[in-house]
Amino acid sequence: MRVMLLDDDKFMLEVLADMLVELGPHEVVAETDGRRALVALRLRPPDLLICDLSMPAMDGIDFLRAAAAQQYGGCVVLLSGVDGAVLRTAARLAEAQGLAILDACAKPLA
Template identity: 55%
Template sequence: MDELAKQAPPPRIRVLLLDDDHFMLELLTDMLADLGGATDGAPAFEVRTESDARRALAGLAAEAPALLICDLSMPDMDGIEFMQAAAAAGFGGGVMLLSGMDSGVRKAAERLARAHGLNVLGAFKKPISPRELQAALAPLLAPDGPGHENLYNLSPLSGK
């Protein structure tokens, strides 16, 4: 039995990418694939992309991602509204906010998301660099980090 456990690939971290820009979704998916290459070649991330905030919110509980990467500026429901709704729904995974807006807006959105009890890993200017993404995700990628304890959102990372 121990032999099987040693051969099994590590569990993948579920990620929901939410952005109305399809190019940005592809770019982030590729960046996560590049970052997620484990030593055994298995990807570290199971990525779902969504360009519609309402659809993403509807699937949030069922998909139970450990990480949400969300654009702030989207039509119909912006990232701040989405964060409020995700917090109200009890989302306990990590959150990264992305925006092309100025740093004051990003910092305000980050404070607001934290005030709602979300576990915010940071608010970053778009496009985020691979180095920034790797640094922000380091706690989730550590073998004993919260991403591996909370792969399927079984308990909130935010401690609420």
């Protein structure tokens, strides 16, 4: 399974990548910038996208809008340290744009 991680926190990317590798043979691509992630998404779409909402330059909401406009067909897991209500609202907005949201998880992950 090909997984793309998008988070501006490099430590979080390392932790998530390590967790995924322990779970099984996954090809993991990590990005810290939404614009670069959109290019990678277009060139070689992952099966699963794990995306932070709070990022500089292009936040997770803007990234998800652009991913939906590119007709990304994989599954999405949202991550964020924001309030749970905000996280759920972001998930509903992404679903309304046609994205397949698997879950919306609060940070830090336990």
